[in-house]
Amino acid sequence: xxxxxxxxEPSETTVVVAMSGGVDSSVxxxxxxxxxxxxxxxxxxxxxxxxxxxxGSCCSGIDIYDARRVAQKLDIPHYVFNYEKTFKEDVIDYFxxxxxxxxxxxxxxxxxxxxxxxxxxxxxxxxxxxxxATGHYIKRKGNTKNAHMYRAEDKSKDQSYFLFSTTxxxxxxxxxxxxxxxxxxxxxxxxxIGLVVFNKKDSQDICFIPDGxxxxxxxxxxxxxxxxxLNGNILSHHEGIQNYTIGQRRGLGxxxxxxxxxxDILKESNQIVIGSKKDLLGKSLLLGDLNxxxxxxxxxxxDIEISxxxxxxxxxxxxxxxxxxxxxxxxxxxxxxAEAITKGQACVLYDHDRVLxxxxxxxxxx
Numbered sequence: 001x002x003x004x005x006x007x008x009e010p011s012e013t014t015v016v017v018a019m020s021g022g023v024d025s026s027v028x029x030x031x032x033x034x035x036x037x038x039x040x041x042x043x044x045x046x047x048x049x050x051x052x053x054x055x056g057s058c059c060s061g062i063d064i065y066d067a068r069r070v071a072q073k074l075d076i077p078h079y080v081f082n083y084e085k086t087f088k089e090d091v092i093d094y095f096x097x098x099x100x101x102x103x104x105x106x107x108x109x110x111x112x113x114x115x116x117x118x119x120x121x122x123x124x125x126x127x128x129x130x131x132x133a134t135g136h137y138i139k140r141k142g143n144t145k146n147a148h149m150y151r152a153e154d155k156s157k158d159q160s161y162f163l164f165s166t167t168x169x170x171x172x173x174x175x176x177x178x179x180x181x182x183x184x185x186x187x188x189x190x191x192x193i194g195l196v197v198f199n200k201k202d203s204q205d206i207c208f209i210p211d212g213x214x215x216x217x218x219x220x221x222x223x224x225x226x227x228x229x230l231n232g233n234i235l236s237h238h239e240g241i242q243n244y245t246i247g248q249r250r251g252l253g254x255x256x257x258x259x260x261x262x263x264d265i266l267k268e269s270n271q272i273v274i275g276s277k278k279d280l281l282g283k284s285l286l287l288g289d290l291n292x293x294x295x296x297x298x299x300x301x302x303d304i305e306i307s308x309x310x311x312x313x314x315x316x317x318x319x320x321x322x323x324x325x326x327x328x329x330x331x332x333x334x335x336x337x338a339e340a341i342t343k344g345q346a347c348v349l350y351d352h353d354r355v356l357x358x359x360x361x362x363x364x365x366x
Contacts, residue, residue, distance in 0.1 A: 003035060004175055005143035006130055010036035015175070016124035016132045018116060019043045019070065019078070021063030023190050023197045024135030026070040028177050030193040032133060033074045041078040042123055043067040044115065046087040047208050066197050073195060081123060083115055090114040092208060096218050099242035102265035103344025106162070107208075113165040121173060131175050138163055139179035139353075140171065147171050149293055149355040154182045161314040164348040164358035165291045218242050225270035227254065230263070230279060238272050241265050247280055247340035264364075265343070281337040284365040285312075287330040287347055292357035302326065309350045310334070312341060312361065318350045331365060 002010050017029040019041040033039045043064050064080055071078030091111050098105035116134075124132040137157040139150035149171055152158040166174070178186060190198035209217045227236040236254050238244065243251070248262040252274060261280055264273035292299060297306055304325035309318035310332050321334040332347055341364040348358035 001143070002037075004037070004131055004133075011038065013131075014038040014040065014127070014129045016040045016042055016120075016127060016129040018120055018132060018134045019067040020135065020203075021066035021070075021197065021200075022135065022203065023187055023195070023200050024137075024178060026067070026135075026195050026197050027186050027190050027193070028133050028135045029070065029074055029076060030195060031177055031189065033076060034193075039074070039076045040127060040129065041067065041071045041074075041076055042120060043078070043080045044087075044120060045080055045082045045084065046091075046111075046115065047084055066200070069196055073193075079123075083119060086119060087111070087115050087208075098344050099218055101344075102241045102267035104245040104342050105344050106346055108162045109165055109346055112163055117166065117170050117174070121170060124173075131173055133175040133177055135178055136163065136176050137178055137183070138176045140174065140176050142172075145172055146294055150179070151350070151353040151355070152178070153180045155317075157183045159314075160350075160355045161311060161346060161348050164293075164346060164355060165289075166293065167291065168293060171293060223270060225272065227252065227272045227274060230273060230275050235274065241267065241270060241272060244272050246342040277339075280340045282341045282364045282366060283337050284331055284333040285341050285347060285361050286363040286365055287332060287359035288362040290330055290357065290359035293355060295356060296351075299325075302328065308356060309352075310347050310358075311350070312338060312345055312347050318348075323349060330359065 001007050002013060004013060004015065006013050015032055015037050017025060017032065017039055019025045019029060021043065029039055029041055045064060068078055091107050094110050095105050095107045121132055136159045137152035137154060138159055139152060141148045141150060149160065149166065151160050187198055223240050225238050225241065226234050227238050228234055244262050244265060246262055249259060252260055254260055258276055260274045261277060262272055263275040263279045266273065297304060302325060306323040308323055309320050311318045319334050319336065319338060321332055324331045324333065341361060343361055343363065345361050346358055347361050349356040
């Protein structure tokens with residue numbers, strides 16, 4: 001059995017690599033090529049090249065050029081597909097709508113779920129590839145069927161938070177060669193192979209907003225509303241709920257003896273609620289848009305109660321708690337209070353390092 005889990009020689013195994021033009025996916029292509037696999041590179045153009053030229057973004061015209069140069073260096077075929085229309089419909093429109101609904105969206109989750117996995121995998125299968133590999137820092141255990149997902153060895157780069165919505169069918173087809181490799185080693189490998197992107201900066205911003213100014217990007221009409229405290233007292237006014245997120249401190253324009261934070265966003269009344277840091281704490285949340293990966297429990301049953309851990313931000317560590325299902329609704333309760341439970345963000349569930357799945361936070365319960 002080869003390193004990708006197939007009972008045949010690497011030379012007889014075709015693998016499509018999703019090449020973003022960054023160091024991670026470039027190293028994946030390089031490693032697989034060195035192992036003798038039949039490697040095909042695919043890059044998606046997700047928006048016009050002049051939309052994002054800033055270093056630190058991704059999937060721009062510059063990145064397509066870098067991916068092409070890497071493919072030439074490795075002597076592998078490379079294809080670029082224009083998916084601007086789908087990206088706008090599935091990711092950008094979702095992003096705008098979420099902010100206008102008082103939520104804080106995660107466009108990377110939506111992009112992985114739709115364009116990068118759903119659509120890119122369709123291309124890979126049309127090319128009759130045995131599997132598709134990406135540069136995500138995540139572990140996959142198992143061969144071709146019923147695989148499990150685990151956190152990466154390098155926890156500082158673990159991307160499981162952004163991949164919780166991966167379906168079982170997708171996971172069975174995907175491979176993640178960097179799951180056991182520290183980021184520093186990835187860069188070293190890139191330099192040793194002679195890849196021009198070995199010192200390229202990681203993408204940091206939302207890729208389609210290279211200057212980071214999402215408020216300007218949304219360009220919604222100003223809809224003035226009230227900023228209130230937890231008792232309903234009007235303290236000031238705002239110019240659109242899309243300008244705020246849970247836990248935000250800056251830009252409130254209110255003087256106080258103690259620091260004030262956004263603790264809730266009320267879409268129906270167009271109000272921003274502010275309070276102290278302790279008011280950000282909560283123990284339970286309501287989940288929607290759930291996805292589970294090879295669960296060890298029967299989802300068809302009601303009154304489910306599962307001890308596991310969850311994280312509600314990508315860079316935080318999972319915190320222990322309990323997943324509940326009652327009256328066909330899922331909720332999660334932390335053993336200890338969590339800070340800034342935010343509508344629109346993900347709540348990803350873990351059994352130690354294994355990813356059970358997760359969902360989108362619909363409401364903070366208490």
